[in-house]
Amino acid sequence: MNTTVTPSRAAGPAAEQAASAAAAAAALVPATVPLVAVPASDGDLPPATASAQVASFVGATSAELALVADAAISEALAADAGAAGALSPADALRPALEAAAQTLGAGLLEDSRTEVAGDVVAEDTLVFALQHEGTTLAWFTLRARGERVAPPAAAPAGGARASMRMLYDVEMTLTAEIGRTRLPVRHVLDLVPGSLLELDRTAGSPADVMVNGRLVARGEVVVVDESYGIRITEIVPGSDVG
Incomplete structure (x- = not known):
């Protein structure tokens, strides 16, 4: 001390x-x-x-x-x-x-x-x-x-990637989306346990990985130790991930 x-x-x-x-x-x-x-x-x-x-x-x-x-x-x-x-x-x-x-x-x-x-x-x-x-x-x-916030010694100075290092420890929420649908309000109000909703994509289609509502990647749904997970199969161009 x-x-x-x-x-x-x-x-x-x-x-x-x-x-x-x-x-x-x-x-x-x-x-x-x-x-x-x-x-x-x-x-x-x-x-x-x-x-x-x-x-x-x-x-x-x-x-x-x-x-x-x-x-x-x-x-x-x-x-x-x-x-x-x-x-x-x-x-x-x-x-x-x-x-x-x-x-x-x-x-x-x-x-x-x-x-x-x-x-x-x-x-x-x-x-x-x-x-x-x-x-x-x-x-x-x-x-x-x-x-x-300092970049590693081996990393080049400057650039957008270096300027983002100050945020590397900030946690963000990622959301996996397997599909969407649209319903009239009256149908939403009629939902009960057991109701089936048809989504806008077929079985086996990749799930979307979203960050703050922005699509950054796609992947397949897997099970890891009895929990759902996403195996990334595609990084969406322009998402600056990876």
Whole structure:
């Protein structure tokens, strides 16, 4: 566990973007007093054993975002304790992390997790103190994750394929479609268990593999360990798959 880390003193666009993220987070931390974000000094880092809510952001600017704010939100959580559906620290700080992520551009903010601050703050971490009238009540940190978006050394630089690597860890939903049909509303309302629907393709025809409604491949339906699967037989031209 790192307990003597000096926060990064980066300047320029990266630091300005981090400052915007910190300001957005500070505005939504549910403290009993308003907070403002300022760069943390060497002697004003979060305690190494403090609890931090951490969330990974994957996008044009991939980063680890964290808030150390349990003490700052303790009164708000205590007031909520008697209400139905009382918030946990993770739930209470999620809107602040989402606001910070929005300043980083398009991307996906993953579910938050709890870690200790000593494992979150590293030498390349930008740390901001969230203060009220000069007193630090919480901290926001941002650590760039360039390693998640950098192409492999053997891959050529540039090009559409390289620019997509920043999204390689984003999950997408694939749907297999074996056929379609059209029915009047009255026939849909008459459907009951045992009704038969005739689809627009013959038995043995390949199934369509769709991503967000776009056809990317075709394949044959197979059974794998008692579950259905699709063996890809064709990649649709223009789908940029493969």
